[in-house]
Amino acid sequence: MSLIEIKNEHQRRSILTALSAMVGFGANHSMVRDTCASFGVEMSNDTIKNQLYWLEEQGLVSVKTQGNYLIAELKARGQDVVDGLTFVPGIKRPSAGE
Template sequence: MSLNEIKNEHERLAILIALDALGYKENDSTIQDVCAKYGNDMSRDRIKTQLAWLQEQGAVNTETVGNYTIATLTSRGQDIAKGRAFVPGIKRPSA
Protein backbone atom coordinates (compact mmCIF):
# COMPACT_ATOMS: atom_id res chain seq x y z
CA MET A 1 0.00 0.00 0.00
CA SER A 2 1.37 3.42 -0.96
CA LEU A 3 1.77 6.33 1.43
CA ASN A 4 -0.89 8.24 -0.52
CA GLU A 5 -3.39 5.38 -0.05
CA ILE A 6 -2.68 5.30 3.69
CA LYS A 7 -3.15 9.07 3.91
CA ASN A 8 -6.46 8.87 2.00
CA GLU A 9 -7.77 6.15 4.31
CA HIS A 10 -6.94 8.18 7.43
CA GLU A 11 -8.41 11.39 6.03
CA ARG A 12 -11.67 9.72 5.05
CA LEU A 13 -12.10 8.11 8.45
CA ALA A 14 -11.29 11.42 10.16
CA ILE A 15 -14.02 13.16 8.15
CA LEU A 16 -16.60 10.51 9.07
CA ILE A 17 -15.66 10.65 12.74
CA ALA A 18 -15.82 14.46 12.68
CA LEU A 19 -19.31 14.40 11.15
CA ASP A 20 -20.46 11.86 13.73
CA ALA A 21 -19.13 14.06 16.56
CA LEU A 22 -20.59 17.26 15.08
CA GLY A 23 -24.19 16.01 14.92
CA TYR A 24 -24.11 14.39 11.45
CA LYS A 25 -24.26 17.57 9.33
CA GLU A 26 -21.63 20.26 8.88
CA ASN A 27 -19.84 22.47 6.34
CA ASP A 28 -16.42 21.77 4.88
CA SER A 29 -14.77 24.62 6.82
CA THR A 30 -15.80 23.23 10.20
CA ILE A 31 -14.85 19.70 9.14
CA GLN A 32 -11.44 21.07 8.18
CA ASP A 33 -10.93 22.63 11.61
CA VAL A 34 -11.99 19.49 13.49
CA CYS A 35 -9.82 17.19 11.38
CA ALA A 36 -6.81 19.51 11.85
CA LYS A 37 -7.30 19.48 15.61
CA TYR A 38 -6.85 15.70 15.57
CA GLY A 39 -3.81 15.62 13.27
CA ASN A 40 -5.40 15.39 9.81
CA ASP A 41 -4.63 18.85 8.44
CA MET A 42 -6.20 19.17 4.97
CA SER A 43 -6.97 22.03 2.61
CA ARG A 44 -10.62 22.86 1.93
CA ASP A 45 -10.10 21.55 -1.60
CA ARG A 46 -8.81 18.26 -0.16
CA ILE A 47 -11.83 18.03 2.17
CA LYS A 48 -14.17 18.59 -0.78
CA THR A 49 -12.36 15.92 -2.82
CA GLN A 50 -12.63 13.41 0.02
CA LEU A 51 -16.31 14.30 0.58
CA ALA A 52 -17.01 13.62 -3.12
CA TRP A 53 -15.32 10.21 -2.81
CA LEU A 54 -17.24 9.44 0.39
CA GLN A 55 -20.49 10.39 -1.33
CA GLU A 56 -19.72 7.92 -4.14
CA GLN A 57 -19.40 5.24 -1.44
CA GLY A 58 -22.72 6.18 0.16
CA ALA A 59 -21.08 7.37 3.39
CA VAL A 60 -22.20 11.01 3.11
CA ASN A 61 -24.56 13.20 1.14
CA THR A 62 -23.36 16.62 0.04
CA GLU A 63 -24.87 19.84 -1.20
CA THR A 64 -23.27 23.12 -2.23
CA VAL A 65 -24.45 26.33 -0.59
CA GLY A 66 -22.51 29.36 -1.81
CA ASN A 67 -18.82 28.59 -1.34
CA TYR A 68 -19.49 25.82 1.18
CA THR A 69 -20.02 22.11 0.78
CA ILE A 70 -22.47 20.83 3.39
CA ALA A 71 -21.97 17.16 4.25
CA THR A 72 -24.50 14.93 5.97
CA LEU A 73 -23.41 11.61 7.43
CA THR A 74 -25.50 8.66 6.25
CA SER A 75 -26.31 5.63 8.37
CA ARG A 76 -23.73 3.71 6.32
CA GLY A 77 -21.15 6.41 7.04
CA GLN A 78 -21.89 6.21 10.74
CA ASP A 79 -21.50 2.43 10.64
CA ILE A 80 -18.10 2.87 8.96
CA ALA A 81 -17.00 5.50 11.51
CA LYS A 82 -17.95 3.18 14.37
CA GLY A 83 -16.29 0.12 12.82
CA ARG A 84 -19.55 -1.74 12.16
CA ALA A 85 -19.02 -1.69 8.37
CA PHE A 86 -15.93 -1.77 6.18
CA VAL A 87 -15.29 -0.02 2.88
CA PRO A 88 -11.97 -0.46 1.06
CA GLY A 89 -10.29 2.94 0.93
CA ILE A 90 -11.41 4.00 4.44
CA LYS A 91 -9.30 3.11 7.46
CA ARG A 92 -11.01 0.96 10.03
CA PRO A 93 -11.13 2.66 13.44
CA SER A 94 -8.80 1.23 16.07
CA ALA A 95 -10.20 -0.72 18.98
Protein backbone atom coordinates in the same frame (compact mmCIF):
# COMPACT_ATOMS: atom_id res chain seq x y z
CA MET B 1 0.33 0.25 0.40
CA SER B 2 1.60 3.64 -0.77
CA LEU B 3 1.90 6.73 1.40
CA ILE B 4 -0.88 8.47 -0.53
CA GLU B 5 -3.24 5.52 0.08
CA ILE B 6 -2.48 5.63 3.81
CA LYS B 7 -3.03 9.38 3.86
CA ASN B 8 -6.36 9.06 2.00
CA GLU B 9 -7.57 6.37 4.41
CA HIS B 10 -6.79 8.54 7.43
CA GLN B 11 -8.34 11.65 5.90
CA ARG B 12 -11.57 9.84 5.05
CA ARG B 13 -11.82 8.26 8.49
CA SER B 14 -11.21 11.64 10.13
CA ILE B 15 -13.95 13.26 8.05
CA LEU B 16 -16.48 10.58 9.01
CA THR B 17 -15.47 10.83 12.68
CA ALA B 18 -15.81 14.63 12.58
CA LEU B 19 -19.29 14.45 11.05
CA SER B 20 -20.30 11.83 13.60
CA ALA B 21 -19.41 14.27 16.39
CA MET B 22 -21.38 17.20 14.93
CA VAL B 23 -24.81 18.13 16.20
CA GLY B 24 -27.18 16.89 13.51
CA PHE B 25 -24.35 14.83 11.95
CA GLY B 26 -23.53 17.53 9.42
CA ALA B 27 -21.42 20.63 8.85
CA ASN B 28 -19.83 22.75 6.15
CA HIS B 29 -16.48 21.68 4.71
CA SER B 30 -14.62 24.39 6.61
CA MET B 31 -15.87 23.16 9.99
CA VAL B 32 -15.06 19.57 9.06
CA ARG B 33 -11.59 20.64 7.94
CA ASP B 34 -10.92 22.45 11.23
CA THR B 35 -12.19 19.47 13.24
CA CYS B 36 -9.95 17.08 11.31
CA ALA B 37 -7.00 19.42 11.93
CA SER B 38 -7.69 19.16 15.66
CA PHE B 39 -7.23 15.37 15.23
CA GLY B 40 -3.85 16.05 13.60
CA VAL B 41 -5.13 15.42 10.06
CA GLU B 42 -4.72 18.67 8.13
CA MET B 43 -6.10 19.08 4.61
CA SER B 44 -6.36 21.83 2.02
CA ASN B 45 -9.78 23.05 0.90
CA ASP B 46 -9.36 21.14 -2.37
CA THR B 47 -8.47 17.95 -0.53
CA ILE B 48 -11.40 18.10 1.91
CA LYS B 49 -13.81 18.75 -0.96
CA ASN B 50 -12.40 15.89 -3.04
CA GLN B 51 -12.58 13.53 -0.07
CA LEU B 52 -16.18 14.56 0.66
CA TYR B 53 -17.17 13.82 -2.95
CA TRP B 54 -15.40 10.44 -2.73
CA LEU B 55 -17.29 9.63 0.46
CA GLU B 56 -20.53 10.65 -1.24
CA GLU B 57 -19.79 8.28 -4.14
CA GLN B 58 -19.45 5.47 -1.58
CA GLY B 59 -22.87 6.30 -0.09
CA LEU B 60 -21.42 7.38 3.26
CA VAL B 61 -22.28 11.09 3.23
CA SER B 62 -24.53 13.44 1.31
CA VAL B 63 -23.02 16.64 -0.06
CA LYS B 64 -24.76 19.78 -1.27
CA THR B 65 -23.48 23.18 -2.28
CA GLN B 66 -24.58 26.27 -0.39
CA GLY B 67 -22.87 29.42 -1.59
CA ASN B 68 -19.12 28.86 -1.43
CA TYR B 69 -19.46 25.93 0.97
CA LEU B 70 -20.08 22.25 0.70
CA ILE B 71 -22.50 21.00 3.33
CA ALA B 72 -21.87 17.38 4.27
CA GLU B 73 -24.16 15.13 6.25
CA LEU B 74 -23.29 11.69 7.57
CA LYS B 75 -25.53 8.86 6.35
CA ALA B 76 -26.36 5.74 8.36
CA ARG B 77 -23.80 3.70 6.38
CA GLY B 78 -21.15 6.29 7.22
CA GLN B 79 -21.99 5.96 10.90
CA ASP B 80 -21.63 2.19 10.57
CA VAL B 81 -18.10 2.76 9.23
CA VAL B 82 -17.28 5.05 12.17
CA ASP B 83 -18.61 2.43 14.58
CA GLY B 84 -16.60 -0.33 12.92
CA LEU B 85 -19.70 -2.24 11.81
CA THR B 86 -19.01 -1.83 8.10
CA PHE B 87 -15.70 -1.90 6.22
CA VAL B 88 -15.18 0.18 3.08
CA PRO B 89 -11.92 -0.24 1.17
CA GLY B 90 -10.11 3.11 1.10
CA ILE B 91 -11.06 4.07 4.67
CA LYS B 92 -8.90 3.28 7.68
CA ARG B 93 -10.48 0.71 9.96
CA PRO B 94 -10.75 1.62 13.63
CA SER B 95 -8.24 0.09 15.99
CA ALA B 96 -9.41 -2.14 18.85
CA GLY B 97 -10.90 -0.06 21.63
CA GLU B 98 -11.72 2.95 19.44
